[in-house]
Amino acid sequence: MMNRQIVLAARPTGAAGVEHFRLQEAPIPSVGEGEVLVKTRFFSVDPYMRMRMNDVKSYAPPQKLNEVMGGGSAGIVVESRFSGLVAGDAVVMGGGWQEYALLPGKTLRKVDASALPLEAYLGPAGMTGVTAWHGLFNIIAPKAGETVLVSAAAGAVGSVVGQLAKQVGARVVGVAGGAEKCRHVVDDLGFDACVDYKAGDLAAALQAACPDGIDGIFENVGGVVMDTALRHINTFGRVAICGLISGGYGGGKMPMADITMLLTQRVLVKGFILSDHADVFPVALPALATKVAAGEIKWRRTITRGIENGAAAFIGMLAGANIGKALVEV
Ligand SMILES: NC(=O)c1ccc[n+]([C@@H]2O[C@H](COP(=O)([O-])OP(=O)(O)OC[C@H]3O[C@@H](n4cnc5c(N)ncnc54)[C@H](OP(=O)(O)O)[C@@H]3O)[C@@H](O)[C@H]2O)c1
Incomplete structure (x- = not known):
């Protein structure tokens, strides 16, 4: 064999x-x-x-x-x-x-x-779901009525983040590549809006989708998407840096365009690597499995x-x- x-x-x-x-x-x-x-x-x-x-x-x-x-x-x-x-x-x-x-x-x-x-x-009932859980609940900690922005929203982690954020009463806006992904994010997953970052004029589209600004950013992408989102961050906003895939992960640099808003809006920015957080698994895994089985996480x-x-x-x-x-x- x-x-x-x-x-x-x-x-x-x-x-x-x-x-x-x-x-x-x-x-x-x-x-x-x-x-x-x-x-x-x-x-x-x-x-x-x-x-x-x-x-x-x-x-x-x-x-x-x-x-x-x-x-x-x-x-x-x-x-x-x-x-x-x-x-x-x-x-x-x-x-x-x-x-x-x-x-x-x-x-x-x-x-x-x-x-x-x-x-x-x-x-969603494994590492992917726990990643979403940790960044959302332990870093962003959204309150009802706040706006949460999720990049790579049609992907494995992003799709779970948005649905969990909706369940605590946040307004949830996704960013994804292409009309079909954005349709899926809104129609199938229940996000309030989704911005196609490939469609052009990302700044105007984000402004329109987040009229009250952004309180939490679940960042999977980095680069232009994150730079543009930060221009709309509200006072005491929280940014969970989960991934920076737009840099290609090829070992090159991932610059940030402007950090002024981090100071003026007193923003918390925290990167995380899930393997540091073994304590989250026993809490998140059973809850996620229950939600997936019940159809509460699609x-x-x-x-x-x-x-x-x-x-x-x-x-x-x-x-x-x-x-x-x-x-x-x-
Ligand atoms: N920190 C941690 O412990 C941890 C754990 C798991 C995952 N992650 C990170 O979480 C993120 C999502 O991971 P995942 O497993 O759920 O993958 P995924 O979102 O299912 O797949 C990756 C997606 O990234 C998007 N993408 C690729 N290149 C891009 C670019 N240049 N600009 C914008 N979007 C781009 C693509 O979606 P579009 O078609 O929308 O562009 C692609 O479908 C990744 O950054 C990953 O490294 C971190």
Whole structure:
């Protein structure tokens, strides 16, 4: 029995492409004491993986060359020598881009695949949802009637942020690329408005969508989108910097145009990396799973089928090909 895997074959110097990855075969290893062998059903393709392709100082070590691309995945236990899991259990894990993952049993999270589709635990009922939860509730902490702006609003994290903010009575405005994404954000997800940042005159569109200014910015994008939003920030506004994908995560600089409003409006700006906040998971995960099951958090996924298409799915997500969570079904 062989295991198909995608490894990082080369580090990009500019834009990442499928040529930086390689599909290879390796034997499936035997299961040691305390270990579990899982057949992957889905793996996640996430923006942060682009950063890990660079050999630069960051919050986590770089992805190693010629090793399996790391990342979140979900699957079914094939063989277990760990007391808490048996064959047939559904689990979420850090299994990466491969058909079979052998991991210490204690690193796996058993999930109820009869309550939610398995892939939901990689999306709104998993790390994605907890990211939204933490930045929104622990940094922005919106009050009813306040305006919250969410960039990459049609994406995995942004779509959850906006729905959670609506549930506490905020007015929620999204920013997304293209008319179809904006339609989805308003009509399907229930945001109050959505600005298409690709349509031109972002400043006028934001002004029209946020007539009372902006109290909280959940920033997934940075660059022009964030600079323009900051011009509308209200006094004592809060900015949760979750991601800066408009910089491409290629290791280059991400300048800010003007910080005057941060001083004059006494704005809190806080970047966060979810892995620093293990305490949020036990609070957020059950609440998110309940909301997803009840239909209170709607979600879409963009699923690419076949491990051989994994690298293309990742590159497509970086370019905005996804609506909702970008996943590969192995
Ligand atoms: N801090 C943390 O711990 C943490 C954890 C998870 C995720 N994140 C960050 O959260 C953000 C969203 O992640 P996600 O997993 O939910 O991905 P996602 O939003 O589902 O997918 C990425 C989206 O980024 C948008 N995008 C790409 N290039 C852009 C550009 N130049 N300008 C504006 N938008 C651009 C695209 O949407 P459009 O078509 O709308 O452009 C694309 O669909 C990312 O920045 C990610 O790094 C941070």
